[in-house]
């Protein structure tokens with residue numbers, strides 16, 4: 001149970017964020033729900049009893065991050081956990097992407113996540129025990145065609161998590177990494193869903209991801225990868241990437257048909 005614990009969650013009204021919200025609320029947590037759309041956040045808050053905090057803020061702006069900091073700073077109970085979940089996806093050939101698309105993926109998924117973590121760190125350091133949890137992806141460990149810049153952002157957040165965990169190891173702040181595999185949410189368009197069906201790539205429901213997330217935060221693990229065979233591929237890719245190169249090469253004609 002998380003009674004008396006306060007979780008700050010970005011991307012709260014998204015597919016995975018809203019299910020994590022419901023699961024944490026069921027366990028008695030207090031939530032600070034952050035998103036771009038107040039109506040969606042209000043509806044989510046109502047669905048979990050209406051007692052929680054809402055911040056309409058864009059994490060990719062200084063103003064948005066300042067708003068989040070000021071709100072969290074004045075909370076009497078402080079904050080115990082920051083969950084960096086907000087993110088945007090990509091399913092496009094690298095050569096077709098324009099500057100703004102590339103910059104937005106790196107900005108939201110990586111730079112802004114890092115900047116928000118830094119902004120809230122003094123509050124987290126003032127607590128007897130606190131946590132930063134970064135939502136990564138299986139694609140933060142395996143480069144996949146059509147996701148080049150998304151992979152760059154998620155590989156980056158995995159590296160950031162590992163380094164910050166080691167830097168803060170002598171403080172009360174733990175830093176961990178939670179990596180879902182493909183999940184049925186709005187981040188994946190129809191082409192991704194159809195491609196995954198043809199490739200035989202399983203997609204989780206966000207409810208399953210939230211269940212695993214609760215299991216993860218109740219464990220003392222610093223990183224957590226969802227799904228077989230994905231967990232195995234992550235390991236193989238780290239020691240023998242040429243095997244994964246060959247396997248993805250076989251899939252490439254199918255992938256390119258959907259791109």
Ligand SMILES: NC(=O)c1ccc[n+]([C@@H]2O[C@H](COP(=O)([O-])OP(=O)(O)OC[C@H]3O[C@@H](n4cnc5c(N)ncnc54)[C@H](OP(=O)(O)O)[C@@H]3O)[C@@H](O)[C@H]2O)c1
Pocket residue numbers: 010011012013014015016017034035036037057058059060084085086087088108135136137138179180181182183184185186187188
């Ligand atoms: N679904 C998958 O296959 C999958 C797999 C592995 C990892 N993940 C990761 O899981 C996390 C959640 O994704 P999801 O699948 O739940 O996607 P989603 O349904 O699209 O949710 C993403 C959330 O992030 C919010 N967001 C985007 N830009 C933001 C910004 N600048 N400031 C504040 N909030 C912003 C979105 O708000 P709006 O809805 O208002 O735009 C939305 O609530 C992401 O980090 C994603 O990379 C997803």
